[in-house]
Amino acid sequence: MNLYSEYYVSENCERFVNKIWCLDNSIGESLIENKLVLPNGCFNLAIVSGNAIEVHTSKNKYTMSEGFYFCSQMTNKVLVNIQPKTKVTIIQLHAWTLSMFPKYDLSNFSDAILKIDPTELPFKAKIDSGLNSDISELLNIINNYFEELSFSNPIKNSIEKICEIIKLHNEEITVSEIGKSLKVSQRLLQIRFKSATGLTIKNYIQILKFRKSVDQMVNSNLDKLSLTDVALYNKYFDQSHFIKKFKDVTKTTPKTFNSSLYFLSKKR
Structure with a gap:
């Protein structure tokens, strides 16, 4: 059994869905604890099957029993404990996907998880939340x-255009420059973006830069690639700036970062 696995959607679906990933302790007999997840600029729709998963965000602790959950944008690492006989399947939605449903105002919703009624899901078919789904x-x-959503909405909205x-x-642009490109005021851009994502545009850019630096560290040999190289490649001012931003999210330094403690994306 692979505890962590990834599944990829169709090319047209990728416009709105990054991937589906799974944390599977369905045949396990013991608690899997103190595993970590990093922010990545996406929303998550989580399907918990079996017993329960415990999630600690920077704001709260959630015990998620069997059911469906909406996970907001995360700005810090998240700690996860998975009970035996439990599986969690996660649909990872791009930052702009929820903006296709303007009735949702997410301005004040980040680092949070909300249980949802499956009847509120927009899918035509019922999703099986059973352990053997x-x-x-x-x-x-x-x-x-x-x-179908992509076909019926060929024109990108402002949130998708911003992203x-x-x-x-390559995450090296200011809000002012984005506003000029879209011919929209900075203030209106910020209001629209935060309402749709729960993040400021600057926060979103910082998260993307951070994840790129982590992926580079994990997929490279740091004995050959210095922290200065990683910092400059990802457009941080210098190594000190990179270390500070890294500690803001992970509470550890790049040198002491242990990737084996984290659920990290596979290199595609």
Whole structure:
């Protein structure tokens, strides 16, 4: 059994869904504790099957029994304990995906988890939350829904455009420059973005830069790649600035960072 696994959606679905990942302790006999998850600029729809998972965010502790949960943007590391006979399947949604549903105002919702009624989910088919649920069935439901959403919304909204501009500039762009590009005032951009994501544009950029630096550290040999190299490559002012920002999120330094404690994305 692989505790951590990843599954990828169709190309058209990728516009709104980054991937699906799974934490599987369904045949385990003991508690898996003190595992960590890092912020990545995405929302998560979590499906808990079996017993329960305990999650500690920077603001609260949540005991998540079987059911469906909406996980907001996270700005700090999250600690996870998974009970035996428990599986957690997580649909990772891009930062702009919730902006397709403007009735949701997420301005004051970050580092938080909310249990949701499955009848409120927009998918046409019912998602199985049982311990023996089939990941291929879930992939079909997710692909069908978001492919249709993409087809019916060919024009990108302002939140998706903001995120696209940030990516095109490798996270090296100011709010002022984004505003000029979209011909929208900085103030209006900030209000729209925070309402849709719970983050300021600057927070979002910082999270993306941080995750890029972590991925680079994990997938490189730090004996050959210095912290200065990582800092400069990811456009931090210097090594000290990089270390400070790294400690803000992980509460540890890059040198003492132990990747084995974390659930980290696989290199695609």
